Amino acid sequence: MLPRIDPEGARTVDVQGIGATAARYARAARYTVESGTYKDTARRLGRRVSSTHHAYGLKRDLSAAHETPVAKIPISVRPLVEADLPHILDEHAEVDEAERWERHTRVRLLERGIGRPWVAVDPDDDPCYVQWLFGPDENAEVREFFHGIFPELGPEEALLEGAFTPTRHQGRRIMSAGMSMIAEKARDLGARDVLTFVGVENIASLKGCERAGFLPALDRWETRRLGHLSVRFRPLGPAEVENARVLKV
Template identity: 55%
Template structure:
């Protein structure tokens, strides 16, 4: 069962804090981008018809759709000086854009949600387009996006197993291929994705102009003989 985050009341203190956090994130991002910046991400793809020895986390987990009660555990209300504040505000805002399609991994030792990630099918192309930075999905494709593990459960290899399980939920949606995008410098995430059955398939060339006000996204499919297809991270 999917859930929707209740809207913030106009003029509330929570609304003011969230607006301030968004402004800080936007300003920080624009300063880092400068007048012009370029970044390349790898588009990794998993073929669900190929066998996969699913990786195991260091703790027993199960996977299910997000429910309302998960939010205060995964995305608690925190002050803006909290080290996870921007990560949490960003995902609460993302949930407003995409109220459906979020899955969580649950620590089976005590029932605590310990990981979250969104899965979109081609039916959600309008949502994917509104988020920006992703190619349009074909009818047999799906997209995994915006993974998050709270600090309490990091270092337990939850991402690899959870990602593998969530990707498999795309099969009943009619998808054969599942994509995810990772910065080419993020070796830890690339390793986790590879353990989950994902391998390089696309390059995403992202350009930003005038401190991020304008942007351009170009997607390039790797040729069959491109050695990046067989990279081991």
């Protein structure tokens, strides 16, 4: 089952919140000064002023047969614990600006206290991948934190977002294996379908999602003009699904 969308097949959400936008910019400015991520912040703020972003909403049907992909190292998944934070979400680690910002956004999500964060760990219990699961009971919180870029979840749906693999663990196919295992945990939320969203230009992540059992199901267009965000969702037809796949069968 797909997220609820109007009968014409598309849904547009206008997100205003001028005060909230100002607060986000102020928070970003403080973090930029503290972390020195000037270039990355300037690039992101430029997109906030005027940009159009196209992403696919991918869906995994948990009732469909699926074989968990194998990473290049043995991994297992478990809930994130406080002791993991210095190993995977340390904002002051010696990493480049882009990764430091990625860590910062996940720390903000952790501080907000929504969703259920899971980590994939290696045989030494070192966390090498993190991602959050959200259920329909958190629709309001997800809408507020992510500014309306995800559709409302139905009673048998879950959202899997916030994926992050530190650079030192990349290139080991940990994402697809970890994501596949974490998606299974959505059964505990009563979910039959799990959704995630990836930019159409992010071929590596799209491949990882397909290996994890997720197939394109929705188009999402985000349009930003002078701080005003409009989000449009549209379900993909069968031919469009096949065209959107990056792992051809």
